[in-house]
Amino acid sequence: MTTWAIPPADPAWVAVHDSPARFAVRRIFCVGRNYADHGIEMGGDPRTEPPFYFTKPADAVVASGSTIPYPPGTSDFHHEGELVVAIGKAGQDVSVADAPGLVFGFAAGNDLTRRDLQAQAKAARRPWDMSKGFDRSAVVGAIRPGPLDPAATLRLTVNGTVRQDTTLKMMIWSVPEIVSNLSQLVALAPGDLIMTGTPAGVGPLVRGDTCEVTITGLPPARVTID
Numbered sequence: 373m374t375t376w377a378i379p380p381a382d383p384a385w386v387a388v389h390d391s392p393a394r395f396a397v398r399r400i401f402c403v404g405r406n407y408a409d410h411g412i413e414m415g416g417d418p419r420t421e422p423p424f425y426f427t428k429p430a431d432a433v434v435a436s437g438s439t440i441p442y443p444p445g446t447s448d449f450h451h452e453g454e455l456v457v458a459i460g461k462a463g464q465d466v467s468v469a470d471a472p473g474l475v476f477g478f479a480a481g482n483d484l485t486r487r488d489l490q491a492q493a494k495a496a497r498r499p500w501d502m503s504k505g506f507d508r509s510a511v512v513g514a515i516r517p518g519p520l521d522p523a524a525t526l527r528l529t530v531n532g533t534v535r536q537d538t539t540l541k542m543m544i545w546s547v548p549e550i551v552s553n554l555s556q557l558v559a560l561a562p563g564d565l566i567m568t569g570t571p572a573g574v575g576p577l578v579r580g581d582t583c584e585v586t587i588t589g590l591p592p593a594r595v596t597i598d
């Protein structure tokens with residue numbers, strides 16, 4: 373029997389819609405740019421480039437309905453409303469046609485970002501970890517098992533005002549394309565989450581704001597900044 377000098381931490385988890393069961397989070401992958409309008413607002417044209425990825429720690433996950441502190445180290449804390457793919461089956465080198473078979477379900481999410489630190493990292497050609505993978509940086513609503521409405525829309529509001537509004541058809545790379553492409557780079561495993569990128573309209577959050585991401589057919593991802 374193994375004895376631990378430091379015992380394993382309790383797993384990070386996300387609620388499953390209409391179920392008492394929890395989805396244990398293994399890893400969180402994020403697509404860097406997946407909507408042309410947001411890529412252009414960030415100073416590039418992602419349609420000419422393959423997808424790229426960054427990660428957040430599993431324990432960065434924040435349940436919908438949480439209140440979180442304004443994070444340290446930033447004065448430009450941004451929201452990014454995103455579709456989240458929850459992986460339920462292992463797969464490597466998966467074809468686009470087979471990729472949907474790995475998917476457990478979908479959730480609404482918010483890829484919280486320290487935009488000023490990201491801009492500094494980009495300028496210095498340094499990693500994004502501290503701008504993207506900080507504590508409580510991944511808001512994820514309850515996962516709804518099963519397929520996504522093909523006509524689904526994504527909307528993000530701050531204190532009820534719409535800031536981001538798109539249809540998921542505007543994604544440059546579809547969910548099967550992302551799952552297939554990412555599976556060429558890492559062996560995907562049950563518990564992995566993929567945040568699939570944000571549309572145009574990213575912007576700052578300040579103390580007291582409540583930010584909600586809603587996607588057709590999915591439970592919302594709501595967070596309040598204290």
Ligand code: MN
Pocket residue numbers: 402403404452454483567569570
């Ligand atoms: Mn993002």
